[in-house]
Amino acid sequence: MKRVAPCETASGGWQVERRGDRLYRVLSERGVEGYIERVGPVWVTLEGSRLDRCVEVGQSLTLERATSKLLRQAEKQS
Template sequence: MTLISPSHRHATDVSVAMISDELFSVLTPNETLGYVHTVGRVYVSLSGSDICHAVEVGQSLSWDRAVEIVRSA
């Protein structure tokens, strides 16, 4: 897993880590909030700490919006 970028936009900071070319985890310092899966030009937001049990909570054409969907789920 490779840390992509910490976010400093919100009071609750999240970081994004690259798991594979198409899968990213959205993290706080204490937990995994969920994942963003890239499918073509669409970013699919998944909520849950375990990728095998994560649930889709939204889709977006914007990377930032997809991360925000996970963060607010």
Template structure:
């Protein structure tokens, strides 16, 4: 079962969708959707930010011990 939440930032609203165990897809929310920013994956006690629309072609852009910081890293990379 997939669950969803909205992550609000200064650059807009982003939808977080749980894909499986420790994998989350991050995509733009709302009518002005910019598409997928990427994924956040939990690996042990670390959250890994992966930029890209397809999981098999994502590039790691950072790691954090908190989900919020990993999301910020991913969204910052997408805004650059």
């Protein structure tokens, strides 16, 4: 079930990896940036390398927007 979708950004390459029916892991060259979880019609963006310690940073109606939220959060910390 693991599928990977690469995406190039100004800060380098990222990958969105499907981990289950409702869970995606987002990776960069630095490692795991966070997770995106589908909860009903909403995509919840979670920042952090460990799923059990992630912090919610936003909610979106599409996977693309949820990924963008995580990217913006990572750029703020750089």
